[in-house]
Amino acid sequence: MSSKAPSSEARIQVRGLSKRYEVEGERAGLLSEAIVRRLRHPLRGQKESFWALQDVNLEVGPGEVLGIIGKNGAGKSTLLKVMSRITEPTSGEVELRGRLGSLLEVGTGFHPELTGRENVFLNGAILGMRKPEIQRQFDEIVDFAGIDRFLDTPVKRYSSGMYVRLAFAVAAHLSSEILVVDEVLAVGDIEFQKKCLGKMHSVASRAGRAVVFVSHNMNAVRDLCTRGVVLDSGRVVHDGETVDALHCYVDLHQHRSTAPGVFVLEDRTNNDDHEGRLYLAKLVVEDADGPTATLRTGRPAAITVHCEGLPKPDEVFTRFHLRNELNEIVLASDTRMAGPDAEVSGQVVTFDLEQLPLLPGRYFIDVGLGMKKTRAVLDQVASAGTFEVSRDDQYGADYQQYPQDGSIYLAPRWRQGTAAATPPVTPRGG
Amino acid sequence: MTVSEEVARPERGQVFHLVIRPTGGWRSLDLREVWRYRGLLGAMTRRDITLRYRQTALGVGWVVLQPLLAAGILSFVFGQIARFESDGVPYVVFAYTGVIGYNAFSSTLTFMSTCLVTNAALVSKVYFPRIILPLAQIGSKLVDFAVALVLYLVLNLAFGVGFHLSMLTLPVWMALAYGMALGLGLLTSAANVSYRDVGYIVPVVLPLLLYLAPVAYGIEEVPTNLRAVYRLNPLVGMINGFRWCLLGRGSLELGSTVYAIVFTVLIIVGGTLYFRAHERRFADVI
Numbered sequence: 129m130s131s132k133a134p135s136s137e138a139r140i141q142v143r144g145l146s147k148r149y150e151v152e153g154e155r156a157g158l159l160s161e162a163i164v165r166r167l168r169h170p171l172r173g174q175k176e177s178f179w180a181l182q183d184v185n186l187e188v189g190p191g192e193v194l195g196i197i198g199k200n201g202a203g204k205s206t207l208l209k210v211m212s213r214i215t216e217p218t219s220g221e222v223e224l225r226g227r228l229g230s231l232l233e234v235g236t237g238f239h240p241e242l243t244g245r246e247n248v249f250l251n252g253a254i255l256g257m258r259k260p261e262i263q264r265q266f267d268e269i270v271d272f273a274g275i276d277r278f279l280d281t282p283v284k285r286y287s288s289g290m291y292v293r294l295a296f297a298v299a300a301h302l303s304s305e306i307l308v309v310d311e312v313l314a315v316g317d318i319e320f321q322k323k324c325l326g327k328m329h330s331v332a333s334r335a336g337r338a339v340v341f342v343s344h345n346m347n348a349v350r351d352l353c354t355r356g357v358v359l360d361s362g363r364v365v366h367d368g369e370t371v372d373a374l375h376c377y378v379d380l381h382q383h384r385s386t387a388p389g390v391f392v393l394e395d396r397t398n399n400d401d402h403e404g405r406l407y408l409a410k411l412v413v414e415d416a417d418g419p420t421a422t423l424r425t426g427r428p429a430a431i432t433v434h435c436e437g438l439p440k441p442d443e444v445f446t447r448f449h450l451r452n453e454l455n456e457i458v459l460a461s462d463t464r465m466a467g468p469d470a471e472v473s474g475q476v477v478t479f480d481l482e483q484l485p486l487l488p489g490r491y492f493i494d495v496g497l498g499m500k501k502t503r504a505v506l507d508q509v510a511s512a513g514t515f516e517v518s519r520d521d522q523y524g525a526d527y528q529q530y531p532q533d534g535s536i537y538l539a540p541r542w543r544q545g546t547a548a549a550t551p552p553v554t555p556r557g558g
Numbered sequence: 559m560t561v562s563e564e565v566a567r568p569e570r571g572q573v574f575h576l577v578i579r580p581t582g583g584w585r586s587l588d589l590r591e592v593w594r595y596r597g598l599l600g601a602m603t604r605r606d607i608t609l610r611y612r613q614t615a616l617g618v619g620w621v622v623l624q625p626l627l628a629a630g631i632l633s634f635v636f637g638q639i640a641r642f643e644s645d646g647v648p649y650v651v652f653a654y655t656g657v658i659g660y661n662a663f664s665s666t667l668t669f670m671s672t673c674l675v676t677n678a679a680l681v682s683k684v685y686f687p688r689i690i691l692p693l694a695q696i697g698s699k700l701v702d703f704a705v706a707l708v709l710y711l712v713l714n715l716a717f718g719v720g721f722h723l724s725m726l727t728l729p730v731w732m733a734l735a736y737g738m739a740l741g742l743g744l745l746t747s748a749a750n751v752s753y754r755d756v757g758y759i760v761p762v763v764l765p766l767l768l769y770l771a772p773v774a775y776g777i778e779e780v781p782t783n784l785r786a787v788y789r790l791n792p793l794v795g796m797i798n799g800f801r802w803c804l805l806g807r808g809s810l811e812l813g814s815t816v817y818a819i820v821f822t823v824l825i826i827v828g829g830t831l832y833f834r835a836h837e838r839r840f841a842d843v844i
Contacts, residue, residue: 159753216838218580239609249601252601256685256686
């Protein structure tokens with residue numbers, strides 16, 4: 129594990145934590161059904177189970193903001209649920225030093241018929257705040273949410289933005305030493321999200337607090353967290369620097385690469401989205417010299433998708449997305465864009481980029497197949513392949529790249545403007 | 559819920575220290591934990607009372623109307639058609655004193671049995687002692703009871719029933735009504751998490767109990783050879799007690815009263831144990 133505060137001072141210590149869920153029989157059913165089942169199979173118990181967490185060990189020290197990332201079903205939420213005592217571990221233990229408060233999904237514990245004022249007290253109580261504690265911070269909460277004019281209006285009349293702001297404001301004023309935040313920043317406008325992130329920064333830096341943050345928003349994780357943990361199938365596969373965690377997370381999505389630039393998609397299990405059969409077989413990333421894992425800005429590149437067993441290749445379209453390290457789609461293309469006359473349906477299709485318009489960095493390719501007529505998805509693979517755009521003096525100007533440069537490469541066509549009317553733009557060179 | 563050890567470390571003053579471990583078997587009620595969350599119990603109770611009495615003018619009206627209507631119909635059927643005895647008071651008042659006790663029990667139990675499922679979002683998102691939810695149902699039902707009691711005083715004065723020392727025993731009968739409702743409410747609410755039909759069974763069974771208890775008629779109307787079986791219903795002692803207490807006439811049956819008290823204690827203990835044993839699975843199943 130990575131360097132951390134000495135364990136006696138840690139706010140949260142997770143030791144050998146495992147959690148098993150029963151797949152069947154654990155869900156709500158009917159008593160009558162259960163009785164009938166018991167009568168029919170008096171001895172058979174429902175045994176099928178899976179491990180949502182397996183031997184998880186973690187520490188979160190005071191002042192730390194731990195980001196937990198992982199695919200859906202990796203166990204992130206289960207871990208938070210065990211920490212916040214909503215569900216019991218199957219084995220192992222969690223030791224907490226300090227009160228734990230959770231930032232809830234927006235509106236949990238809000239009642240639409242109650243006024244803003246009443247909901248602040250109700251929600252505060254649900255989050256574990258005492259009444260004097262809420263009273264003391266009441267003005268600050270209302271001020272933070274910016275809803276003072278509507279304090280005595282039932283929240284059912286609030287806009288969704290106001291609702292979110294009030295809910296967050298209450299939780300942000302929790303005075304617990306440990307704060308758990310599960311994917312709540314997905315809602316609300318950008319302005320308020322920034323305010324929330326800022327508030328969380330100050331929450332964490334206030335003496336000795338620990339924050340555990342789960343999000344699919346990689347930007348938020350990168351900006352906010354001092355450490356990152358990656359969960360995969362209930363296990364910790366990375367614990368360390370946030371940036372490394374983000375890299376590790378994107379690597380998890382990757383498929384087996386048999387040679388640089390060649391990604392075999394055949395031995396997929398059922399964890400990817402697809403309808404019935406698997407058709408996507410292989411993905412190849414090439415430059416002018418053949419398959420490669422590294423491309424260069426402004427140079428030719430090609431992406432080839434190989435399919436197998438397509439029943440009617442003519443009726444199928446292929447598309448792909450390119451995503452950057454922050455999980456943002458930077459560009460996409462689709463065989464249907466080539467028009468109905470272009471004969472690009474089939475078992476193997478290639479997309480040519482004459483000049484790769486991407487800046488240095490890591491990129492991921494999602495591919496998908498669909499029916500032209502119905503637009504139904506036949507098969508799709510997220511992060512089927514990946515490539516690196518190598519660091520390169522693409523501008524020929526000895527320029528140092530900033531993170532804010534984005535992902536798209538544009539030729540730097542700058543010219544000197546004049547105070548007088550500007551002449552029409554003419555490309556320099558040709 | 560999942561607390562197996564909780565120590566306030568003296569050297570650090572107020573620092574909250576908690577170890578979460580798997581627990582097993584039957585667990586007793588952690589009263590200290592419930593006490594720590596008394597603020598939440600208060601807030602939930604206030605929420606229910608506010609919602610019930612603010613939303614509609616009819617909301618309050620309904621609280622008054624419902625027992626009055628029930629008593630009216632019962633007195634029509636049993637007093638006018640069947641012509642049962644009513645201890646020398648107008649049949650409406652006689653029936654009303656039964657309805658008051660029956661309602662205290664049945665309306666509380668009805669809301670308790672579904673309270674975990676209606677608050678599923680909270681149960682699966684936030685920690686608090688789950689027993690807070692059924693307990694929070696009692697407050698607003700007590701307010702309903704108070705309203706019904708005021709109405710009884712009006713009836714009492716209007717029909718000249720008079721006031722008696724027996725009225726001082728009211729807390730005993732209330733404790734029985736709410737205690738039985740709580741014990742059964744803990745059982746049914748926990749069962750309802752796993753088996754959703756429990757929530758439908760309760761409102762079907764409750765009205766049947768209305769006729770199997772001395773709500774609309776006195777125990778004297780029950781044939782003597784059936785009384786032993788009849789008294790197996792623990793509601794008999796409780797409702798008979800309410801009537802004796804409010805009317806100041808009739809007889810207080812010692813046997814059925816003691817039986818009701820024993821039943822109440824046992825069902826609270828049993829309900830609590832069942833609730834606590836199943837509590838740890840609520841969030842996974844709900």
